[in-house]
Every structure is written in C-alpha cells, then in structure tokens.
C-alpha cells in the first residue's frame with residue numbers, strides 16, 4: 528500500500544494507545560511520532576514539521592475535565608498555526624468537541640476509535656494541510672504567531688493572558704507599561720509586541736534608563752547639535768528620534784529622576800523632540816513601551832513618580848508574574864534553554880532527568896527566567912553525562928532577597944566570598960530588589976551584579 532506523505536504526532540498519556548496508533552498509522556502515513564508527555568509538544572513541533580497532531584483531551588491521572596486538552600490545543604496552534612489538530616475525546620464529550628472545534632481544532636475522533644474512521648479523518652486533515660502549506664515561506668513566517676512569539680515561551684494561564692493582551696493591543700498605537708520582577712521577560716514581551724505591531728519593519732529602540740547617567744540622559748535621548756557641550760563634536764540624533772516610525776522601549780522607567788520625568792513628559796505630550804543646542808522641534812512618530820520592576824503607583828503616592836507621566840505611559844498594562852507563580856512554564860522553559868545551549872555547546876543529546884525536572888519545578892527562582900536561563904547554560908557546560916542531574920544545578924536554600932537579608936553570617940564565614948554575598952544581599956534588600964540602584968550602590972555594573980546574584984544563588 529502506498530503511504531501518504533504526512534507527518535503525524537500522537538499525544539496521549541496511555542502507552543497502549545500510542546502503540547496502537549503507531550502500528551495502525553504507520554501503514555498509511557510516512558511519519559508517525561508519539562509522545563506520552565504533552566510538555567514535549569513544543570520541542571517536538573520545533574524539531575519536526577508535523578502536518579497533523581492527534582491530541583488526547585485528558586492527561587493527569589483521573590482528569591476528565593479536558594481543560595488540559597484545550598490548553599494544549601491552544602498552545603499548539605499558537606506555535607504552529609498551520610498544523611491540523613485532531614482531538615481524541617471520550618464518548619459523551621460532544622459539547623467539548625464542539626468547543627474545541629471553535630477554538631481551532633480540525634476534527635475529533637471518539638475513543639476507542641474505529642481504525643477506518645481514524646485513518647480517513649487523518650487523510651483528510653493531511654490533504655488540507657498540504658494545500659495550506661503552499662503559502663510562501665516568508666508570508667507564513669510574518670503571519671505566524673510562532674514567529675511573533677518565538678522565544679517568548681509560556682503555557683501557564685498567566686502567560687496566555689499576556690499573549691492575549693499583546694494580540695489585542697499590538698495593532699494599536701496605545702502606550703504599554705510592562706510590570707514585573709527582574710528577569711520575568713519584560714524586554715522579551717516588549718519585543719514580541721513590536722514584532723506583532725504594524726511598526727515591525729521599523730526600529731525597536733531599546734533604552735535602559737537605569738544605565739544612562741543623569742548628565743548624558745538628555746543628549747542620549749533627545750540628541751544634540753555640534754558644539755552643544757564640550758564633547759559634542761558633531762550633530763547627533765537621539766534615541767527617541769532613532770525610534771521614529773517604530774517602537775521606543777524605555778526600560779527601568781521607575782529609575783528616572785523627577786527632573787528627567789518632566790522632560791520626558793514634554794516630549795511625549797508634544798510628540799516632538801528638540802536636540803540639545805538647537806531650538807528646532809522635530810516631530811516623532813513612536814509607539815511607546817515602558818517597563819519597570821518598581822512599584823510606580825506607590826511611588827506616585829510618595830511623590831517620587833509623576834502621576835501625569837504614569838497616566839501617559841500606562842494606557843495598557845501587562846503584568847509578568849514571577850516564575851514561582853507560573854510553575855507550569857518551568858519545564859518548558861528549561862527544555863527550551865536546554866535546546867539552545869545543547870546546540871551552542873555541542874551537547875545536543877543531553878536530557879533532563881525526571882527528578883531534575885521535579886526539582887527545577889519546585890525551586891522558587893528568585894531571579895526568575897534569567898536565573899533559569901543561566902542555570903541551564905551552566906549545567907549544560909559542566910555536565911559530563913547525558914542527563915542533567917540535580918547536582919548539576921545550584922539551588923539556593925531559602926527564598927527571596929528579603930529572606931536572604933535576614934540570614935546572618937557567622938564569624939567562620941568571613942571569607943571574601945561570604946562578605947561579597949552579604950554586601951550584595953544588603954544592597955538588594957535596601958533597594959527592594961532594584962538591580963540598577965543596588966549595582967550603583969555597590970559600584971558595579973548591572974551585568975556584574977547579575978553575575979554575582981547568580982554566583983551566590985540569591
């Protein structure tokens with residue numbers, strides 16, 4: 528019998544079903560891959576270009592709500608919108624099947640399936656898939672959600688809400704404020720928003736306000752004319768002008784002094800900049816995205832952040848929760864980083880031991896995704912086996928920076944290392960986790976501080 532050229536992925540937590548599916552479908556289709564772990568779906572989708580996914584609706588033992596199936600359906604379509612998803616449902620789940628169809632599933636089969644029926648449904652789906660695959664690569668790349676959300680991973684309900692908000696606001700020019708702790712992905716979110724917007728073909732100008740000194744702030748942002756000040760050897764465009772037509776991302780907006788807040792507000796209100804040393808206003812057309820880990824609303828109450836500036840930048844707010852509040856994402860992110868670093872360091876066969884996944888999922892990740900990223904990189908480099916074990920990671924005892932600060936060190940701990948750790952902890956607590964301020968106090972760069980936080984597992 529001639530096989531139909533079609534790549535099928537079967538996802539079901541029952542090995543018997545996988546075996547039966549594989550034996551049947553291999554007779555009719557060229558490629559059949561199976562997995563009992565739905566968390567492996569994103570990596571498998573990246574690895575193979577599946578035409579069809581045959582997806583079970585229930586995973587955890589005894590679960591019948593089928594919420595998981597709908598959740599994975601969404602995730603799959605978000606990653607590869609062109610793939611056809613056929614759901615496997617139990618008898619009596621027709622209402623659910625209808626809901627799944629509304630959410631983008633192509634069809635459904637009842638379990639236990641009838642062989643002929645299943646093969647026929649899959650053949651139809653494969654043929655539809657091939658027709659759809661005729662779009663040009665470029666057009667599909669630009670339209671695919673996978674392209675927009677590449678490297679912005681998350682399956683948790685919290686991240687689904689973030690994607691939905693981005694989808695809704697991307698097409699508008701509304702100013703967006705992204706809030707969240709350090710390392711939660713604020714910059715990644717801002718880039719995804721830009722990629723999805725109609726400004727995607729223009730600049731994404733990323734300005735870290737925490738890294739610009741007060742003296743250079745104006746010339747850096749607004750530009751200057753030759754001779755405007757001693758070092759101004761030639762005319763220079765500022766970062767706001769450089770973002771013209773595109774997106775201006777102001778990171779660490781909470782770090783701006785009141786005087787600089789007033790200057791920024793004027794530019795945002797007038798939508799024009801005046802380079803230092805000139806009096807010629809230049810119109811700018813920018814989409815503004817700001818981000819901070821600081822409590823801007825409290826700062827308004829305390830008088831350290833201007834309310835009018837806050838209202839100008841927060842038309843839409845996106846909150847990125849800390850990783851410890853979206854543990855469903857940890858395994859997926861860990862697998863993503865494993866893939867990235869496996870490739871980078873020629874360790875592509877390395878896997879995560881099940882026990883390690885459990886430990887990674889339980890850990891509180893005070894440095895959020897950045898910490899997980901660094902931890903995976905280090906583990907891939909240092910590991911000399913084919914499976915990453917718990918001991919390949921450093922898990923800090925205790926919790927967040929608050930807790931760390933109260934952890935006194937004893938006399939016997941007075942090594943340079945211990946003192947450094949204590950200084951870093953103190954600075955972090957004093958500045959409520961604000962990396963820029965803590966780094967400034969310690970007299971080191973933000974990057975150097977991140978390295979030390981990571982080194983000491985803070």
Ligand SMILES: Nc1ncnc2c1ncn2[C@@H]1O[C@H](COP(=O)(O)OP(=O)(O)OP(=O)(O)O)[C@@H](O)[C@H]1O
Nearest residue numbers: 678679680708709710711712713714715896897900
């Ligand atoms: N959802 C995600 N999927 C994959 N990688 C992510 C995700 N979120 C963050 N990362 C990675 O984690 C690291 C930190 O992300 P990012 O710089 O966007 O965080 P941030 O909140 O802007 O941090 P900070 O407040 O310190 O500037 C980066 O290496 C980024 O690629």
